[in-house]
Amino acid sequence: MADIPKKTPLDSELEAARRSIHTDGYPMSIGELTNLYRDGELVISPPFQRLFRWDDSQKSRLIESILIGIPLPSIFVVQDEAGKWELVDGLQRVSTLLQLQGMLDPKEFPSLVLTETKYLPSLEGAVWESDTQPSLTSVQRLDIKRAKIDLKIVQRGSDPKTKFDLFQRLNSFGSKLSNQEIRNAQLVGVNPSFVAWLNEIANRESFVSLLRLPEADKAKKYDEELALRFLFLHSKSNDEILSIRSFQDELEEFSVGLASSFSDDVKHRLDEVFGKTFDRLQAADEDVLRRWDAAKNRFTGGFLNTSFEALAVGLGYLITEGSWSRQDLRAAAIEFWNEPEMTGQFATGKSTEARLRLMVPKGRKILSS
Incomplete structure (x- = not known):
């Protein structure tokens, strides 16, 4: 019988770290995600939303990717004690989809007017739905609603400091957010006041x-x-x-x-x-x-x-x-x-x-x- 390896300090650290965070994940359609936001079950805190800084060309490229079938990166949410999901990573993508559909405050985020893209130059000037200006067709709107996006869920009971560290790490692999913007976005989940x-x-x-x-x-x-x-x-x-x-x-x-x-x-x-x-x-x-x-x-x-x-x-x-x-x-x-x-x-x-x-x-x- 093979000897059982002796537990090392690293093994103990791994066990403690893994116990501090509990995750789940599954794909969800953009339509389902939109309904969660509309029903107040997907929360984007106001100070977090102020970090929404993509320009219209970046937003249009996201819509282009969905329409031509390019898979989207995962988004991350944390589950609060009431069971609601708070967005942790994926703000630019989710906010773009909500703005396109007219789900955000129109005073801060007017309806999105798309611009031409590399593969879809005819997106220029198109909106979600309109009788008076160019818009996506009903089929194209359904294609977007039915497109899947992978959700990673940090479940309630996870250590709040671990959630903070998760957000920081996710936003350090190429994000242009400053240290304080990253810090603020996650601190909202600890105490918005x-x-x-x-x-x-x-x-x-x-x-x-x-x-x-x-x-x-x-x-x-x-x-x-x-x-x-x-x-x-x-x-x-x-x-x-x-x-x-x-x-x-x-x-x-x-x-x-x-x-x-x-x-x-x-x-x-x-x-x-x-x-x-x-x-x-x-x-x-x-x-x-x-x-x-x-x-x-x-x-x-x-x-x-x-x-x-x-x-x-x-x-x-x-x-x-x-x-x-x-x-x-x-x-x-x-x-x-x-x-x-x-x-x-x-x-x-x-x-x-x-x-x-x-x-x-x-x-x-x-x-x-």
Whole structure:
């Protein structure tokens, strides 16, 4: 009789990971999927739907693929405690199909007018159904409704953090979503109120004024990521800052935990420290999160993570700890930039973790001196 292999640590890790997520899957027609959405059994949360960014040519290519019989990639849903399915991956495809059929809010998503495609140039100008303009025929509409799409279902009872990780992995194999867009879309499934609040604080007047991010960065939700970074870092001790090894992974774990435990008390506490920090920095100088140019005797250039981590995170920590901090924040920022190691290309080639280990303690030291 062959010896039974001894269980390894990897075997134990595999068993634990497999127990944390339960899945099922089967093909479903587009018509059935549409009916689920219409009946409220397929949920696309509003913050998630705002990530719907395909242009009309991309949408038309999807319809072309269906009509000529090209199989569609799987979509992923998670089952909530009420048995409903929440869309996790496949937003662009599902939303295109719903928009084509006039199922989405017409104020945000007018009826889709198709464009010509490589194999079907006569799609140009066609809509789902109309008596006054070119439209798909009843046969073509039935072909679309009867086309099958494979569903992968993460069943209720799965670990919410595993669901978050699933969404992140699915959207890292070629998606153009930013880290924060991916994060927001899944956090909606944990606590939509938290996502709405994160958007609210990222739009605080002092925060917006200090960052003045390009519109492209704001469209990618980088302002919300910076707000989340502040929440993550501001209460950590210097030793905890030094122990950060994988910043994005730890930020994601923090965000899920905060969203899960988000309450009125937590909201009030974080609102207060966030508001005090950025209101005080704006009052000192709305350019204070930029580089100090001694020759020009002013702050110049664009927003810098370096200043944000040293000054905003540092000030937030002192406010949270109830420690005394300098009132002359503008002078403190100038002092920070006059440090010998802050000249030249100080941050070039440094990882986020390495930069944090340098900047956060340095900023706190200067602000508390």
